Amino acid sequence: xxxxxxxxxxxxxxxxxxxxxxxxxxxxxxxxxxxxxxxxxxxxxxxxxxxxxxxxxxxxxxxxxxxxxxxxxxxxxxxxxxxxxxxxxxxxxxxxxxxxxxxxxxxxxxxxxxxxxxxxxxxxxxxxxxxxxxxxxxxxxxxxxxxxxxxxxxxxxxxxxxxxxxxxxxxxxxxxxxxx
Amino acid sequence: xxxxxxxxxxxxxxxxxxxxxxxxxxxxxxxxxxxxxxxxxxxxxxxxxxxxxxxxxxxxxxxxxxxxxxxxxxxxxxxxxxxxxxxxxxxxxxxxxxxxxxxxxxxxxxxxxxxxxxxxxxxxxxxxxxxxxxxxxxxxxxxxxxxxxxxxxxxxxxxxxxxxxxxxxxxxxxxxxxxxxxxxxxxxxxxxxxxxxxxxxxxxxxxxxxxxxxxxxxxxxxxxxxxxxxxxxxxxxxxxxxxxxxxxxxxxxxxxxxxxxxxxxxxxxxxxxxxxxxxxxxxxxxxxxxxxxxxxxxxxxxxxxxxxxxxxxxxxxxxxxxxxxxxxxxxxxxxxxxxxxxxxxxxxxxxxxxxxxxxxxxxxxxxxxxxxxxxxxxxxxxxxxxxxxxxxxxxxxxxxxxxxxxxxxxxxxxxxxxxxxxxxxxxxxxxxxxxxxxxxxxxxxxxxxxxxxxxxxxxxxxxxxxxxxxxxxxxxxxxxxxxxxxxxxxxxxxxxxxxxxxxxxxxxxxxxxxxxxxxxxxxxxxxxxxxxxxxxxxxx
Numbered sequence: 001x002x003x004x005x006x007x008x009x010x011x012x013x014x015x016x017x018x019x020x021x022x023x024x025x026x027x028x029x030x031x032x033x034x035x036x037x038x039x040x041x042x043x044x045x046x047x048x049x050x051x052x053x054x055x056x057x058x059x060x061x062x063x064x065x066x067x068x069x070x071x072x073x074x075x076x077x078x079x080x081x082x083x084x085x086x087x088x089x090x091x092x093x094x095x096x097x098x099x100x101x102x103x104x105x106x107x108x109x110x111x112x113x114x115x116x117x118x119x120x121x122x123x124x125x126x127x128x129x130x131x132x133x134x135x136x137x138x139x140x141x142x143x144x145x146x147x148x149x150x151x152x153x154x155x156x157x158x159x160x161x162x163x164x165x166x167x168x169x170x171x172x173x174x175x176x177x178x179x180x
Numbered sequence: 181x182x183x184x185x186x187x188x189x190x191x192x193x194x195x196x197x198x199x200x201x202x203x204x205x206x207x208x209x210x211x212x213x214x215x216x217x218x219x220x221x222x223x224x225x226x227x228x229x230x231x232x233x234x235x236x237x238x239x240x241x242x243x244x245x246x247x248x249x250x251x252x253x254x255x256x257x258x259x260x261x262x263x264x265x266x267x268x269x270x271x272x273x274x275x276x277x278x279x280x281x282x283x284x285x286x287x288x289x290x291x292x293x294x295x296x297x298x299x300x301x302x303x304x305x306x307x308x309x310x311x312x313x314x315x316x317x318x319x320x321x322x323x324x325x326x327x328x329x330x331x332x333x334x335x336x337x338x339x340x341x342x343x344x345x346x347x348x349x350x351x352x353x354x355x356x357x358x359x360x361x362x363x364x365x366x367x368x369x370x371x372x373x374x375x376x377x378x379x380x381x382x383x384x385x386x387x388x389x390x391x392x393x394x395x396x397x398x399x400x401x402x403x404x405x406x407x408x409x410x411x412x413x414x415x416x417x418x419x420x421x422x423x424x425x426x427x428x429x430x431x432x433x434x435x436x437x438x439x440x441x442x443x444x445x446x447x448x449x450x451x452x453x454x455x456x457x458x459x460x461x462x463x464x465x466x467x468x469x470x471x472x473x474x475x476x477x478x479x480x481x482x483x484x485x486x487x488x489x490x491x492x493x494x495x496x497x498x499x500x501x502x503x504x505x506x507x508x509x510x511x512x513x514x515x516x517x518x519x520x521x522x523x524x525x526x527x528x529x530x531x532x533x534x535x536x537x538x539x540x541x542x543x544x545x546x547x548x549x550x551x552x553x554x555x556x557x558x559x560x561x562x563x564x565x566x567x568x569x570x571x572x573x574x575x576x577x578x579x580x581x582x583x584x585x586x587x588x589x590x591x592x593x594x595x596x597x598x599x600x601x602x603x604x605x606x607x608x609x610x611x612x613x614x615x616x617x618x619x620x621x622x623x624x625x626x627x628x629x630x631x632x633x634x635x636x637x638x639x640x641x642x643x644x645x646x647x648x649x650x651x652x653x654x655x656x657x658x659x660x661x662x663x664x665x666x667x668x669x670x671x672x673x674x675x676x677x678x679x680x681x682x683x684x685x686x687x688x689x690x691x692x693x694x695x696x697x698x699x700x701x702x703x704x705x706x707x708x709x710x711x712x713x714x715x716x717x718x719x720x
Contacts, residue, residue: 150226177509
């Protein structure tokens with residue numbers, strides 16, 4: 001039985017027979033895919049969504065203007081992973097994301113979201129440096145960063161904060177820069 | 181585009197006119213979505229990538245295709261065509277009331293005798309049967325109705341029209357125009373784009389409010405489209421019948437009388453066939469679609485020129501450079517227009533490597549938060565960068581003339597059919613040596629312009645474009661002076677069947693380098709008046 005068919009069968013019947021024949025690797029992948037399906041088609045489980053949301057807030061924090069959380073960036077990233085990215089792109093991202101916990105545990109003995117802000121920032125800064133230095137292929141953190149910036153700058157709070165909304169309804173080709 | 185013009189002119193001249201449109205009706209109040217904010221779109225403007233890959237893999241290559249405007253292009257699965265595997269051709273198609281006039285780039289430039297005499301002068305293809313003097317008043321007629329904002333420059337080879345006030349250049353564009361004047365005098369000038377977006381109230385339509393995405397419609401009717409202007413004018417006469425969902429299967433031909441008696445359509449929704457009769461028929465289906473209808477109908481092709489001589493404009497040559505200064509200045513609002521550098525090659529002197537030439541379109545601007553998508557940093561300092569603008573940069577993008585060649589050809593595919601069972605096209609088209617030489621020269625002269633203006637970091641685009649990719653396809657039922665070598669006479673009238681007219685891009689005998697829609701519209705209006713004259717004289 002192909003993995004895809006098995007998933008369909010499992011979701012349809014909630015049965016567990018037939019699993020004995022699968023290798024541990026397949027079982028792991030299967031468990032994840034079934035879980036994804038249970039989470040109504042979204043790509044991130046609750047733990048991962050929380051990690052992404054906190055990471056986005058550290059990248060674009062609330063200051064005197066709204067931050068990534070205010071702009072709903074976590075939900076945007078979840079939607080894009082579930083509905084826009086290719087399975088390959090999504091899998092690479094999901095394979096990288098646990099690094100947040102691994103690094104925070106090594107540094108402070110706690111998972112990423114339970115870490116102190118200073119540790120979270122240190123972990124993210126290191127990943128950002130590694131992503132910027134990456135020569136071949138896309139680092140999973142570069143995608144997190146891209147989606148964070150894109151999600152924030154196309155949200156209503158973000159566009160208002162950046163002075164991009166509401167529209168000016170006129171054109172001036174040589175306007176003096178004031179606040180922005 | 182031209183269908184709306186034929187409807188307007190024919191109804192205003194007193195003819196009861198039936199417009200057959202293959203696609204759906206358009207209701208501006210519900211179909212125009214230019215003011216939707218990014219967060220109101222499911223994918224924030226990035227489009228439904230999976231659906232697009234499955235259903236519109238060709239259409240998505242169009243420059244104005246986006247998450248919302250994609251509905252104004254056809255479904256590639258329903259509307260297939262083929263090409264040789266090593267010679268791709270982008271056929272961008274629009275099937276709805278208003279057609280491509282909803283999603284066009286609205287740049288409008290007159291031709292001159294530099295263009296109409298070109299084939300004769302160079303001894304290639306066939307001579308245009310008309311000259312500028314015969315079309316000038318039709319350019320006036322069209323421009324007065326559609327509204328064109330622009331700057332009169334007094335150039336013989338890019339004639340001025342009755343322009344509405346020009347849009348503004350930004351600080352850096354003004355600087356570059358000044359520096360070009362100092363370096364190149366009148367040989368290479370830069371003017372604001374001539375664009376069918378209104379800068380004042382015009383014929384009951386409101387001026388542009390600079391919101392940006394014209395390709396998603398325009399609820400204030402500030403740019404010209406058939407939906408915004410010509411079809412309402414035709415409707416107002418009480419003589420227009422518009423039938424959407426009417427896929428033309430073929431023309432009905434009476435061999436005894438040598439006349440088109442009407443059109444057979446397939447209802448796009450029911451797939452039922454219907455026939456409509458008419459005294460005269462105008463084909464305005466776009467260049468390749470009109471050729472397809474002619475070929476599938478087996479009429480009007482005694483010259484064997486239908487489907488041949490496909491032309492487009494070659495692009496993706498030019499350059500971009502950065503400019504220091506003006507860091508305390510920015511643009512406010514989205515100008516739906518850029519600048520234009522009229523053709524300067526082979527105007528007053530001859531170039532050693534190629535005939536004809538090209539014009540540059542382009543714009544200066546500053547990058548915004550897009551730079552931060554891949555920039556290092558996190559936290560408050562990084563957030564601060566999102567609202568900072570990058571340096572000014574200026575781009576010139578060339579649009580080059582393509583020569584007509586008989587072997588650039590569309591034929592009826594032996595087996596491939598569309599969703600309605602109508603045989604599809606096989607399109608075999610490639611750039612010629614002259615076209616590619618023009619493309620190479622774009623990089624050379626764009627660098628000269630940028631250097632003269634003081635730019636740094638000059639980069640060139642990765643051209644040339646794929647044939648068809650400029651969406652200026654034309655030439656597939658050309659006008660001429662001889663029925664043996666052309667499909668249409670000097671009035672866009674079929675040499676073979678006198679009550680058949682083709683007035684879209686198919687009629688073009690050469691391609692010029694100017695955006696062609698204005699010329700299509702002028703030819704259409706002119707042909708309509710001629711056809712009605714013939715009807716009145718009982719000569720049709």
